[in-house]
Amino acid sequence: MELKRLKFIDRSFIFVWFILVILGLIVLFSASNTMSPDPYFYVKKQLGAIVLGLIIAFLIIGYDYTQFSRYSWIFYGISVILLIIVLALGQEVRGTTGWISIGPLPAVQPAEFTKVLVILAFADFINQKRSKLDSLEGILVCLLYIGVPFGLIMMQPDLGTGLVYIAFTLVMLLIAGANPRIIWGMVIAGLTVVLIMIFMHFQFGTWLPLEDYQIKRLIAFIDPYNDGQGGRGFGWNTIQSLIAIGSGGLTGKGLFNGTQVQLNFLPEHHTDFIYAVIGEELGFIGAVSVIILYGILLLRAIYISYSARDLYGTLIVAGISAMWLFHIFENIGMSIGIMPITGIPLPFLSYGGSSMLTNIVAVGIVLSVNIRGKKIVF
Amino acid sequence: MKSARAEKRFKIYSYLIIGLLTVLGIKLAVLQLLHNEIYQTQAKQNRIRLLSIKPPRGEIYASNGEVLASNKLVYTLTLSALEGNQENVVKKLADIMDEYYPDVTVETIKEKIEKQRYRLYEPVVIMRDVPWELVVKIEESRRELSGVEINVEPLRYYPNGPVAGHVLGYIHSINAEELAAAEEGVYNINSLVGKAGVEKTYEKELRGKYGARRVEVDAAGRPIRELVTLEPVRGNNLYLTIDMDLQKVMEKSLDDTLQRLQESGYTKAKVGAAVVIDVKTGEILAMASKPDLNPDDWKGNLTPEKALYYFPQGKYYDPLNPGAAINRAIQATYPPGSTFKPITGMAALEKGVMDPLKDYVNCQGRYWIAPYIKCTGIHGNVNYYKALAVSCNTYFQEMGRRAGKDEIIKLAYEFGLGQPTGIDLPGEKTGLLPTVEWKKELNALLINRKYEEKRKNLEEKYNALLKEAKNEEEREKLEKKKASEKAMLEAQYKIDYNFHTKWQPFDTFNMSIGQGSNDYTVIQLANYTAAIANGGKLMKPHVAKKIVSPEGKVIKEFKPTIIRKVSVKPKTLAETKRAMIEVTRPGGTAYHLFADFPPEIQVAAKTGTAETGRVGDDRRHDFHGVFIAFAPADDPQIAFAGIVEYGFSGGGSAGYVARAVFEQYFGLKDHVAEMEQNQEKTTDLSTIGRE
Incomplete structure (x- = not known):
């Protein structure tokens, strides 16, 4: 244990993270206190995940992250196997088969854990292929590598997590110095193909991996009142979330006083739509503060990535930050009606053991890189 | 990896983060700062519901205070159609209700929701007056039935069933036109409104005022908190002029008469109507129409059988299935037959062309002028008294000729024939006085x-x-x-x-003997009879006595109203009254009916036999029996008019109803006690049978 390295730890990162977690618990309490006979039920479960996460995180901080590269293929293998098991045995919740339960253990979402495992493995993979990243071939190999778990996720189908994969893959490749022209070319090509496929589907009924209702759910956010049921169908969540946040005003209605939340107009208010609770009960001040806190957290993470000891560490932290960034943008975006509803949680705030555990483990990994990084001045 | 290029990449990444988060911040500011008021309003609309509270409808009483229409608290099953999982709820609800209401299916429930699609904030009434067992079952399945509510609300009920049903009328679901025509807030989509009888005439008095509740609800529509409550206002109570004893006797007697006729070969005798009127005030003491109307049938949807019973479907009128919805005392017209003859007699008297005692006409079975209309018999020499007693067609044709059409029409008009009487019941027919x-x-x-x-x-x-x-x-x-x-x-x-x-x-x-195109309602005949009885005052008949507030304050009292004073001389009326008394004396066509009445209660009457004029009827066999009467002759109190379709003669059909009613009114025979005794007997027998 290199305890002396702890003095290099990024204090503002930890401070901001700590505030977010505490804020999350408070808002969760407000959002969930009437949902079960024990008002602390959800807070207790969330705290359990936090404590478990912290224990693992401490172990990881003490562990030299470079040693992770020895297990890259194991991480990769575990991820792929987990995703296959989910596909085979997963229970369907809200359209996706993401849940799995083993014996008496609480049901978990393996897709959450695999994100971090795949980032660790992928960072190592890119690190080894770093010299070939200027060529199309080298980039294609990387994409093939990530394509396996990505494909399995899209088969669930879990579009939200799939997009998270795309986000961290792009960021990691670009940070590693992959030829940006090739990368952007591919992004533009990919987008074009997707758009053409969607267009063809609606014009000529060609095949799409998504069912019609899934597409409708994805585009409902654009005009939520025009969902075929006057806003009571797929548009409902968006509408209620907008009303919740919009009615919060500058200072909010106060904890436990948000009518949208407390009277259940806002669905999933303790999980996916926790941000709408913040918007309604804590107002613009609270909601913007959360964005600023996330901003600081992400920028500190980038700094840690930049100052990592080696490319492997840089890529790990860049991948994790990209993962968070996408989660944050997508989740808040859907709450305020600029992103489709895909059901991915808000890091550290949404209720959910798998997600909380994963994100705290990720924090541990970031800090492990952090304390072993170089002290440099930006 | 600390190259300048690497640094540039990290900078770009940082700007990306800042950029994306700024986008979020801007949209947030638009929502929360710019559009805050819009969303606050929407949040309020989300959670605040205005629910109306049904007021108890005013009660209706008979003149003696007997309750005719009241309210009982019933369980009403409603569905708030705002739920997302409506499909399952409707299915489950239909399943549970199946045992009690096999007619209710997923489709019928959906139809009800669809009907109300523009007012879905009001719960859809699925069924009123559901049994307690069903309420229990629904409460047990509460969790699968979100949006299903059971409310206690007052619902109309009529303790006497069909007795006086046509007078009371009925209430039924409001239709779109009525809802649109009413002032805002008076009704809602689930309102029941008076559609016939006094329920319709006095709708405004009876309906009361809806109360309102402002309730905070959660997303499932469950009320969380009551914010403001405005209590409903009860409707005013209505007292009728109907004498329930007379009413019951009249209905029983009509039923008995129809049954007796059917049993003795007059199979078409299914319809009858009668009215008893207080000659001094115009108050209707009893009014009946057969077949019966039971107001209780109309609160929900009419079953198909009931719908056919009330509104027979068919191209032509079928005497065997005549339809029960119409009140034949006011909404059907009949040729008066010989009950018109007093008018002819009075016209001749007024014209001064007839001496009631000395002027004799020789009846040889036919009138001697074309078209030589047949008489009811060969009466020989008859004067006014005798002619009316035996209903001589020859005599009255001659008197009609002497008096002239103008005088007859004038008198018929003055006695209110062929005009609506203005009775406070909806749908009164005008009839036809040929001119x-x-x-x-x-x-x-x-x-x-x-x-x-x-x-x-x-x-x-x-x-x-x-x-x-x-x-x-x-x-x-x-x-x-x-x-x-x-x-x-x-x-x-x-x-x-x-x-x-x-x-x-x-x-x-033709007119002189009440045939031809003459067509009058029973109430017109009753009112005309009453005018003869009371000395020539044509009163406006009415069934409402007074309107009383729920607290017992009399709001309105209905005073007797004179439509007009007929222009005949008192002597004319006296002679006609005398002639009508002859009808019930030995030799008269109604002698058999009132022979055992004591002399102080002398009945003046006139029988009538009217051609039905209906296609398909046998012109020698099928006649309506008409009967008018008043009593006591020396100080008239009540007048009667009645008709029995296909009753063949007035004396053999409607006359019996008049007799029963008069017996009851003047205390000659207590039919009510007899009916109650019989009822007890049958109840006793049935209890014995069960044991």
Whole structure:
């Protein structure tokens, strides 16, 4: 244990993270206190995940992250196997088969854990292929590598997590110095193909991996009142979330006083739509503060990535930050009606053991890189 | 990896993060700072519901205070259609209800929701007055039935069932037009409103005022908190002039009479109507129409069988299934038959062309002027008293001739025949008092139509022939022929027109004996009888006595109203009354009915037998029995008019109803006690049978 390295730890990162977690618990309490006979039920479960996460995180901080590269293929293998098991045995919740339960253990979402495992493995993979990243071939190999778990996720189908994969893959490749022209070319090509496929589907009924209702759910956010049921169908969540946040005003209605939340107009208010609770009960001040806190957290993470000891560490932290960034943008975006509803949680705030555990483990990994990084001045 | 390029990449990444988060921040500011008010309003609309509270409808009482229409608290099953998982809830609800209401299916429930699609904030009423067992079952499945509510609300009920049903009328679901016509807030989509009888006439008094509740609800529509409550206001209570004893006796007697007639070969005798009126005030003491109307049938949807019972479907009127919805005391018209004869008699008296005692007419079974209408018998020499007693057609045709049509029509009009009486019940028919103008108007129309057709045919015929004509000569011939034929047609038209549009002597004869086109309602006959009885005052009949607030304050009292005083001399009325007394004395057509009445309760009456005029009826066998009467003759109190369709004669049908009612009213026989005794007996028997 290199305890002396702890003095290099990024204090503002930890401070901001700590505030977010505490804020999350408070808002969760407000959002969930009437949902079960024990008002602390959800807070207790969330705290359990936090404590478990912290224990693992401490172990990881003490562990030299470079040693992770020895297990890259194991991480990769575990991820792929987990995703296959989910596909085979997963229970369907809200359209996706993401849940799995083993014996008496609480049901978990393996897709959450695999994100971090795949980032660790992928960072190592890119690190080894770093010299070939200027060529199309080298980039294609990387994409093939990530394509396996990505494909399995899209088969669930879990579009939200799939997009998270795309986000961290792009960021990691670009940070590693992959030829940006090739990368952007591919992004533009990919987008074009997707758009053409969607267009063809609606014009000529060609095949799409998504069912019609899934597409409708994805585009409902654009005009939520025009969902075929006057806003009571797929548009409902968006509408209620907008009303919740919009009615919060500058200072909010106060904890436990948000009518949208407390009277259940806002669905999933303790999980996916926790941000709408913040918007309604804590107002613009609270909601913007959360964005600023996330901003600081992400920028500190980038700094840690930049100052990592080696490319492997840089890529790990860049991948994790990209993962968070996408989660944050997508989740808040859907709450305020600029992103489709895909059901991915808000890091550290949404209720959910798998997600909380994963994100705290990720924090541990970031800090492990952090304390072993170089002290440099930006 | 601390190259400048790497640093640049990290900088770009940082800007990306800042950029994306700024986008979020801007949208957030738009929502929360710019559009805050819009969303606050929406949040309020989300959670605040205005629910109306149904007021108890005003109660209806008979004159003695007996309750005729009241309210009981019932369980009403409603569905708030705002739920997302409506499909499952509707299915589950239909399943649970199936045992009690096999008619209720997923489709019928959905239909109800669909009907109300623009007012879905109001719960949809699925069923009123559901049994307690069903309430328990629904509560047990509460979790699968979100949106299903069971409310306690007041619902109309009629303790006496069909007794006085036509007078009471009924309430039924409001229709779109009524809802649109009403002022805002008076009704809602689930309102029941009066559609017939006093329930309709006095709707405004009875309905009361809806209360309102502002309730905070959660997303499932469950009320969380009551914010403001405005209590509903009860409707005012209505007291009727109906004497329940008389009403019950009248209905029983009508039923018995119809049954007796059916059993003795008059199978078409299914319909009857009768009215008893207080001659001094115009108050209706009893009014009945058979077949029965039970107001309780109408609160929900009419079952298909009931719908056919009330509104028979068929191209032609079927006497065996006459339809029960109409109140035949006011909404059906009948030829008065011989009950019109007092008018003819009075017309002759007024004209001074008849001496009731000394002027005799010799009846040899037919009138001696065309069309030689047959008499009911060969009466020999009859004067006014005798003629009315035996209902001599010959005598009254002669008197009609002497008095002239104008005098008869004038008197019939003054006694209110062929005009609505203005009774406070909806849907009253006017009937028809034939007049010279009426005949001209009607027949001119018919004749013109007929000749228009003939002229057209002629024109067409010659047009075709002219076309085929080979040469000028032939054509000229045809033109000539056409002209002469046309002249003939026009001459014929003139004759026809003059004959049919002009009042003919036989029109007067027909009218004198109450046949022809005369068509009056039972209430008109009753009112005319009452006017003879009370010395010539035509009263406005009414069934409402007073309106009383729920606190017991009298809001309105209905005072007797005189429509007009008839212009006949007291002597004319006295002679006619005397003649009508003769009808119930030995030799009179109604002697058998009132023979055992004590002398102080002398009945004045007139029987009538009216041609039905209906297609398919046997003209020798099928007659309506009509009967009018009042008593006591020396100080008249009540007047009666009644009809029994296909009753053959008034004395053999409606007369029995009059007798029963008079017996009850004057205390000669307590029919009510007898009915109650019989009822006890049958109840006793049935209990014994069960044990």
